[in-house]
Amino acid sequence: MTHIALYRAWRPQTFQDMVGQQHIIQTLQNAIREQRIAHAYLFNGPRGTGKTTAAKIMAKAVNCVHGPAVEPCNECDACRGITAGHLMDVIEIDAASNRGIDEIRDIREKVRYAPSEVRYKVYIIDEVHMLTSEAFNALLKTLEEPPGHVIFILATTEPHKLPATIISRCQRFDFRQVSLPEQTSRLLEICEDEHIDADEDAIQYIARLSEGGMRDAISLLEQVSAFGGSRITLEGAVEVTGGLAADQFYELAEAVKDRNVGQALPLVEKLMQAGKSADKCMENLIYYFRDLLVLKLAPSSGAMTERVVDEGRFRAMADAFSADRLFRLIDTLNRYQTEMKHALQPQTLFEVALMKLCADSGEAVEASRVEAAAASAAAGVPSGEVQRLRQQVDALERKLEQLAQSGTAVQGGQAAPAPSGGASARGGAQRSAISSRGGAFGSGGGMMRAAVKLEPFLAAANSQDTSRIRAKWGEVLHRVKEAKITVHAWLVDGEPVSSADGTVLVAFKNTMHRETTEKPANREIIERVMQEVLGAPYKLATTLMKEWHAAPSGAAKDQSGSGEPFQLQPEDPGGASEASRPPWVEEAVKLFGEDLVVIKDEH
Structure with missing residues (x-):
């Protein structure tokens, strides 16, 4: 029987013939x-x-x-x-x-x-x-x-x-996808009856490419058998289906591992000259990194790809990557694969994806975290103690947030009563503010930002630089989304309202979005992207939209909405001695030390 009739000959005629x-x-x-x-x-x-x-x-x-x-x-x-x-x-x-x-x-x-x-x-x-x-x-x-x-x-x-x-x-x-063992068994049965000599790894490769479709598997077998004649090999199957050989996978993965763009781009050109399609290369590379990740996280599962011949070299490659980096590589390739469906130049997009993988800097962040953890362990700080301190910090931040909203002191989770009128008559209420090297503790956790003087930004609201930044803000948001999508989710709530003295002022509708954007790691990403898009280094400053709108009438002189720094009201206005400190101030001293917490008396 000629091989061109394989699928017709093996199409099931009874329920018993069906697979899976x-x-x-x-x-x-x-x-x-x-x-x-x-x-x-x-x-x-x-x-x-x-x-x-x-x-x-x-x-x-x-x-x-x-x-x-x-x-x-x-x-x-x-x-x-x-x-x-x-x-x-x-x-x-x-x-x-x-x-x-x-x-x-x-x-x-x-x-x-x-x-x-x-x-x-x-x-x-x-x-x-x-x-x-x-x-x-x-x-x-x-x-x-x-x-x-x-x-x-x-x-x-x-x-x-x-x-x-x-x-x-x-x-x-x-109907479900036919499992890999069931497909492999049926394809081997077909080869045996049709007197086709086939290597088992080639049959497994064909079964994997069919993605659970028995009809596609038989069609691929028919195509590969026509190419290889009386014998089907893995190399022949890879060649006729447009896939990548194990050596090509290894070379690409090695270039990504070493962050060697100069090695990756010639490999892409070589693949294109060999007639490989960019989308197929992208798909196969995702599979390859997926199998590396499976081997790393579940080494005993046996779920490795059948395309890998040299298992020892494959395991060595898996050990060279961290699990976090493999997750990031797969996410990046998947995003570019989606865009490739509508791209006019898929090869260029594939090259950009590889350059993105080579330029991945997440490993440095991971290394710093490992070093910080190692430093904590060397200092002998138990993990349970660290967790307890974090919980205390969270509790203190919640109290401070209540203070920022109510303007009164907090004790045990409740707002303390305001000082009596008599206290005010005795020369004014004594106030205390928790401050540190660089700013006071504010709501939302972390360090409170230095007060933003809105006057320079009001004067520059209609400047040429402000108009240019507004015109390019969409590109800034897009680049921030590429860098880290969670930062984009917070920043998209803001609107650039002015630019003065190399600083871009972004007004937010929501306090939580503003405070999250102000975190050092998020601020660093945004300022780096602004420098890339705007062509010059810019700092980020934030305010609330309601404060910005109220600023022309003098209702918002600074970030807190008043002309004075953010202050906390003590329980006892008679003095600021250690004995008269509120409990939440004592807790701040315990957590951060006397050198970071200062009690200010203002009369």
Whole structure:
């Protein structure tokens, strides 16, 4: 037999021939055996998993001369007629090309007539999700109350596009992807019967490429066997399918590992000259890094790719990457793969993706974290003690936030009463402020920002520099999103309102968004991106939108909304001695030390 007929020859003719859908086969056979045949079925699942094939086998089983039988005989006139496709009572319709209301009306007219040759009239509608909404409405009544001699079998790869009213009138069967061992076993069986000499690693590679579709696997086997003649090898399978060999994977991964752009770009050019497509290279590289990650996180799972021949070298490559960096590499490649679908120059985008991987700086951040953890361990600080201190810091920050909102002291989570009028009469209330080297502790955690003088920004609100920054702000947001999407989520709430003295003032509608953006790590990313986009170094300053709008009328002289620094009201206005400190100030001293916390008396 010639290899061009492989798929036709091996297309299942009975339920027993089907691979990977035992749960569906058993249900259908039991229904036939017990004479509980439904009037409408919905077969949905990935492409090439046997939906239309199962529909034809079902049509043969219910119409077999020796049945209805759990397996068709494939010898009677009914079975042979359905297999050949010329039996008039079994109609297969491609909804992609017959999707209008006229075709469905024609079906509604014909279902009233009894079958002329067999027991049941069976309508198989393939890709049923392609029908128009009018066609679905026309089909609805027929599906709800069909004649007893009619069976509808709907097949689709996208069941979510079907109206719920259609789905509710059908028995739904979810076809699943065929597992790798089942595909490999069937392909080896085909090779044995067709006298094709095939290496097992080549068969496993073909099975992996089919992504769970048995039809695609047999088609690929047919293609590779035509290329290799009487023998199928892994090298031949990689060559004919446009994949990358193990050595090419290794070279690309090594260039990324060493952050060597000069080594990566010539490899891309070499791949393109060999006829490889950029999108296929991107897909294969994602698989490669995925397998490195699986080997690193689950070394005993055995879920490595079959394309890797030298397991020792593969494990060494996995050890050279950290798990965090592999996660970042896969995320970056996946993002560029999505953009590549609409790119006019996919090779350029692939090269940019590799340069992005080589320029990945997340490892330095990870190393600093490791060093900080090692320093803490060397200092002998127990992890439990560190956790307790963090909880105390969080509690103190919540109290300070309440203070910022209410303007009164906080004790035990409740606002302390304001000083009496008599205290004010004795020369004014004594106030205290917690300050540090560089600023006071503010709400939202971390260090309170130095007060922003809005006057320079008000004068420059309509300047040429401000207009230029506003025009390029969209690009700044886009670049920040590429750098770190979480920072973009906070920054997008802000609006650049002015630029003065090399500082961009961003006004926020939400206090939490403003405070999160002000964190040192986030501020560093934003200022770096602003320098890249605007062509000059700029500092970031923030305010609230309501303060900015109130500033022209003098309602907002600084970041706190008043002309004075942020201050905290003590419980005892009579003095600022250690004995009279509020408990929350004592807690701040315990946490941060006397050298960082200062009690200020202002009269």
